[in-house]
Amino acid sequence: MSSSVSSEATWVPRKRRGAELVLTVMAVGLAIFAYCAVGLGAEGRVPAGVVGLSVTLIAVAVAANLLIRRFAPYADPVLLPLVLCLNGLGLAMIYRIDLGYEERRDSWASLAPNQLMWTALGLVAFAIVLLVIRDHRRLQTLTYSFGLAAVVLLILPLVPGIGENIRGARIWISLGPFSFQPGEAAKICLAIFFAGYLAEKREALALAGRRVIGIDLPRGRDLGPIIAAWLVSIGVLVLQRDLGSSLLFFGLFVVLLFIATERPGWIFVGGLLFVLGAWFGYLQFGHVRARFDVWLHPFDNPDQNFQVISALYGLAHGGLLGRGWGQGSPEITPFGYSDFIAASMGEELGLTGLMAILLIYGLIVERGLRISLTCRDAFGKLLAAGLAISLALQVFVVIGGVTRLIPLTGLTTPFLSQGGSSIVMNWAIIAILLRISDQTRRPAPAVQTVGEDEATQVVKL
Amino acid sequence: MNTPIRRLAVACLVLFVALMGNATYVQYVQAGDLNAKSNNKRVIDDEYARERGAILVGGEPVAESVPSDDQFEFLRTYPNGPLYAHLTGFFSYTYGRSAIEDTENPLLSGSDNRLFVNRVVDLIANKQPKGGSVELTIDGAGQQTAAAALAALPPGTKGSVVALDPTTGAVLTMVSQPSYDPNALASHDFPAVNQAWQTLNDDPANPLLNRATQEIQPPGSTFKLVTASAALETLDLNPGSVVQGGSELAFPGIEYTLPNSGGGNCGGDQITLERALNVSCNVSFGSLATQIGQGALDEQAAKFGFGDRVIESIASNASRFTTEGTELELPQLAQTGIGQYEVAATPLQMAMVAAGIANDGVVMQPYVVQTVRDPSLRVLDDAGDGEEYSTALTPDHATMMQQMMISTVQSGTASSARINGVEVGGKTGTAQRGNGLPNLAWFASFATSGDQQVAVAVMVESAEATDDISGGRLAGPIARSVMEALLAP
Numbered sequence: 001m002s003s004s005v006s007s008e009a010t011w012v013p014r015k016r017r018g019a020e021l022v023l024t025v026m027a028v029g030l031a032i033f034a035y036c037a038v039g040l041g042a043e044g045r046v047p048a049g050v051v052g053l054s055v056t057l058i059a060v061a062v063a064a065n066l067l068i069r070r071f072a073p074y075a076d077p078v079l080l081p082l083v084l085c086l087n088g089l090g091l092a093m094i095y096r097i098d099l100g101y102e103e104r105r106d107s108w109a110s111l112a113p114n115q116l117m118w119t120a121l122g123l124v125a126f127a128i129v130l131l132v133i134r135d136h137r138r139l140q141t142l143t144y145s146f147g148l149a150a151v152v153l154l155i156l157p158l159v160p161g162i163g164e165n166i167r168g169a170r171i172w173i174s175l176g177p178f179s180f181q182p183g184e185a186a187k188i189c190l191a192i193f194f195a196g197y198l199a200e201k202r203e204a205l206a207l208a209g210r211r212v213i214g215i216d217l218p219r220g221r222d223l224g225p226i227i228a229a230w231l232v233s234i235g236v237l238v239l240q241r242d243l244g245s246s247l248l249f250f251g252l253f254v255v256l257l258f259i260a261t262e263r264p265g266w267i268f269v270g271g272l273l274f275v276l277g278a279w280f281g282y283l284q285f286g287h288v289r290a291r292f293d294v295w296l297h298p299f300d301n302p303d304q305n306f307q308v309i310s311a312l313y314g315l316a317h318g319g320l321l322g323r324g325w326g327q328g329s330p331e332i333t334p335f336g337y338s339d340f341i342a343a344s345m346g347e348e349l350g351l352t353g354l355m356a357i358l359l360i361y362g363l364i365v366e367r368g369l370r371i372s373l374t375c376r377d378a379f380g381k382l383l384a385a386g387l388a389i390s391l392a393l394q395v396f397v398v399i400g401g402v403t404r405l406i407p408l409t410g411l412t413t414p415f416l417s418q419g420g421s422s423i424v425m426n427w428a429i430i431a432i433l434l435r436i437s438d439q440t441r442r443p444a445p446a447v448q449t450v451g452e453d454e455a456t457q458v459v460k461l
Numbered sequence: 462m463n464t465p466i467r468r469l470a471v472a473c474l475v476l477f478v479a480l481m482g483n484a485t486y487v488q489y490v491q492a493g494d495l496n497a498k499s500n501n502k503r504v505i506d507d508e509y510a511r512e513r514g515a516i517l518v519g520g521e522p523v524a525e526s527v528p529s530d531d532q533f534e535f536l537r538t539y540p541n542g543p544l545y546a547h548l549t550g551f552f553s554y555t556y557g558r559s560a561i562e563d564t565e566n567p568l569l570s571g572s573d574n575r576l577f578v579n580r581v582v583d584l585i586a587n588k589q590p591k592g593g594s595v596e597l598t599i600d601g602a603g604q605q606t607a608a609a610a611l612a613a614l615p616p617g618t619k620g621s622v623v624a625l626d627p628t629t630g631a632v633l634t635m636v637s638q639p640s641y642d643p644n645a646l647a648s649h650d651f652p653a654v655n656q657a658w659q660t661l662n663d664d665p666a667n668p669l670l671n672r673a674t675q676e677i678q679p680p681g682s683t684f685k686l687v688t689a690s691a692a693l694e695t696l697d698l699n700p701g702s703v704v705q706g707g708s709e710l711a712f713p714g715i716e717y718t719l720p721n722s723g724g725g726n727c728g729g730d731q732i733t734l735e736r737a738l739n740v741s742c743n744v745s746f747g748s749l750a751t752q753i754g755q756g757a758l759d760e761q762a763a764k765f766g767f768g769d770r771v772i773e774s775i776a777s778n779a780s781r782f783t784t785e786g787t788e789l790e791l792p793q794l795a796q797t798g799i800g801q802y803e804v805a806a807t808p809l810q811m812a813m814v815a816a817g818i819a820n821d822g823v824v825m826q827p828y829v830v831q832t833v834r835d836p837s838l839r840v841l842d843d844a845g846d847g848e849e850y851s852t853a854l855t856p857d858h859a860t861m862m863q864q865m866m867i868s869t870v871q872s873g874t875a876s877s878a879r880i881n882g883v884e885v886g887g888k889t890g891t892a893q894r895g896n897g898l899p900n901l902a903w904f905a906s907f908a909t910s911g912d913q914q915v916a917v918a919v920m921v922e923s924a925e926a927t928d929d930i931s932g933g934r935l936a937g938p939i940a941r942s943v944m945e946a947l948l949a950p
Contacts, residue, residue, distance in 0.1 A: 259465040315487045316495035317503040329503050351488040362477045369470045385466050392473040405483040
């Protein structure tokens with residue numbers, strides 16, 4: 001024990017900020033390359049203003065690196081390049097679909113400049129989170145405030161006047177010229193709330209309770225908030241008709257419950273409740289049933305299921321190596337720039353490109369879970385794991401839906417999809433993860449010699 | 462708390478592996494099936510961006526892709542549109558493809574497996590892959606003559622001419638009137654294409670229909686060739702055998718009698734089989750049919766191709782002897798023997814009957830694609846000398862049939878097809894359709910000149926119902942001009 005303590009004290013993690021800078025520039029370079037390739041592929045020329053854009057992007061990337069050097073020097077060096085890469089590829093694809101629409105339609109309001117602006121705002125959010133939250137444990141003191149904020153954010157779209165019903169789902173609010181999906185922000189608030197709540201209650205949940213048919217059930221009073229979370233998910237499903245978010249919130253909660261209590265029974269209970277909820281949804285809601293039908297038999301009704309079929313055709317047309325940037329027809333698929341951007345990527349970059357994108361997501365999740373594993377406090381562990389796993393779930397649900405692995409549910413593809421709220425909030429998530437990892441990898445403060453009495457107070461790591 | 466996190470990490474790995482596996486399934490395993498779906502606009506767009514191979518007749522393109530400066534790189538054009546429309550078919554962005562454009566699409570579009578090496582070379586050279594070309598068996602002169610002959614008939618007349626090479630089965634001429642211009646459907650002006658499509662589909666004359674292979678009609682007396690063949694094969698008759706003549710055929714216990722067309726008596730109550738064919742005697746062939754029996758007559762018809770879609774690369778319908786499962790009563794069997802009742806045939810089918818007789822009883826499988834070549838003109842496939850379809854007659858019986866058909870041209874009802882210096886055999890037909898529809902004029906014939914041989918079938922459907930329709934007068938001269946054109950050195 002004593003030897004390991006002494007070695008820990010002398011071990012200083014490498015910051016690897018230089019490596020991060022190299023990777024960041026590579027990621028931005030890839031995005032710029034993609035942007036040029038789109039222009040060359042679709043119009044036969046390099047897009048105008050590529051030099052200015054490149055300089056700006058590289059400057060922003062370097063600025064982000066400097067920011068991390070200064071404010072989170074020990075943070076994970078791989079996350080930022082991975083995310084920048086995805087964001088850049090997403091931008092290139094949105095620009096590509098803009099070009100496709102301009103060719104086919106008379107009027108089309110370009111989405112790429114807007115997305116670029118939102119990306120900039122996302123980086124601003126990233127910087128603000130890093131600057132404001134200097135220690136993630138501060139967030140734990142606001143556990144219930146975040147819980148309340150999450151509920152408010154989820155209810156906002158239902159408020160008459162500001163809530164908007166778009167494509168059958170009531171998940172938007174509009175303030176003046178801006179539309180915003182508060183669900184994205186609610187996701188972070190809920191993750192913080194769940195992490196804070198469970199970090200506090202985990203012993204009670206894990207230890208107090210009865211054992212019923214081999215499963216340890218907690219006391220009713222501890223169970224209350226869990227039932228509440230489940231009801232919130234069902235509420236989201238029923239009132240907002242947002243299957244994807246409902247599934248995501250519930251999955252997030254069950255997973256964190258499992259981590260906090262270390263009791264696999266929760267996965268079982270969660271699974272059971274999920275099946276019940278899904279069954280209830282299938283019986284009660286036409287749109288849930290419709291999603292199942294589309295999933296199972298898309299070709300029965302080619303006109304109605306045009307979007308899913310078109311995505312499949314796009315993926316098939318892409319094949320192994322893809323059509324190449326600007327040379328496919330991703331604009332045929334409705335919302336090929338947002339919900340279905342994965343299919344657009346698969347069409348133009350092929351199976352190879354789609355695999356690479358999935359791998360990048362996998363790496364982000366892996367880095368998040370690694371941060372969670374090495375984190376020293378329960379709250380940080382739960383928060384990092386929650387954010388990483390919610391990203392994994394979201395990617396699985398949306399890309400699985402687009403490629404017809406599971407029924408389609410409306411969720412954004414993190415960092416790729418067009419959509420302001422999604423970009424900004426996901427950048428904020430990355431900032432939180434970096435903050436936790438900075439805290440985790442930072443060398444422990446010099447240990448002061450302690451007396452014999454204190455030595456018995458073992459702190460659980 | 463690390464154990465559950467590790468377990469969940471494995472769960473996340475499983476999720477990602479599932480996504481990757483599924484992507485592989487869709488983009489690799491299932492991709493071929495998805496790309497082959499007919500409503501897949503991407504594949505169609507792709508085909509529009511490539512230089513599609515030409516369809517050739519005698520080395521000249523009848524369908525080719527020319528560079529286009531609109532939203533697509535190439536425009537499909539048909540230099541002699543209506544003349545070859547039913548063979549080439551159309552290549553439309555909105556309405557898909559038909560005929561050769563459809564059946565040879567993989568080759569024309571360049572996606573055929575036989576063009577794999579070309580595609581790899583094009584990929585390396587960063588060129589758009591090109592399609593291969595298809596050479597048809599059609600003889601341009603015969604095709605033009607047939608179309609001109611049909612066009613010379615009174616306005617509104619519908620009809621079809623099919624000429625085969627009896628020795629190979631190669632289709633030398635295939636014309637269907639009215640025709641349409643495939644250029645109008647291949648245009649990139651989509652509203653105009655919609656308009657053209659609407660007009661074509663609303664036209665009661667149905668110009669999109671290939672009458673040569675798709676429309677089955679009662680063949681009338683040309684079917685007597687089948688009945689005569691069956692009589693030789695199953696009743697062991699010869700052209701000199703005496704058969705029943707007279708003015709009408711009576712059936713025991715039934716009031717109905719089968720008369721001759723025009724009310725004649727065929728030249729006596731007892732006539733030879735040859736005489737019966739020469740004058741197209743209904744009584745004789747009605748009586749023969751009842752002697753042959755439904756089964757044997759059906760079998761003989763099937764040997765010539767009835768009941769089978771005899772050609773593959775263009776849209777076709779099978780000719781029929783009877784509708785499925787009909788048990789013919791004697792009078793019906795007699796009517797069937799003279800090509801009425803439920804018998805219905807395409808002009809291609811009747812050309813096959815004539816060709817089978819001319820080719821000493823061996824019926825060849827009709828085909829329209831002679832050679833397919835890759836973009837560098839290397840031959841990928843050649844139909845060669847064709848394939849045997851069936852043996853309908855023994856050589857002896859075939860020679861007897863040829864003799865009887867030749868005498869029908871020389872001294873019988875088919876004299877309008879006579880050509881100086883050429884051995885022509887033929888059989889006329891005038892089919893009644895009832896319901897106030899005008900009669901159909903038919904002609905099935907063959908001609909031999911030196912080592913050249915052709916078989917021609919003509920079907921003419923007048924616009925107006927008059928009694929003045931007969932195969933000999935209306936269809937015979939068309940057959941003659943087509944045979945002359947095809948046999949011209």
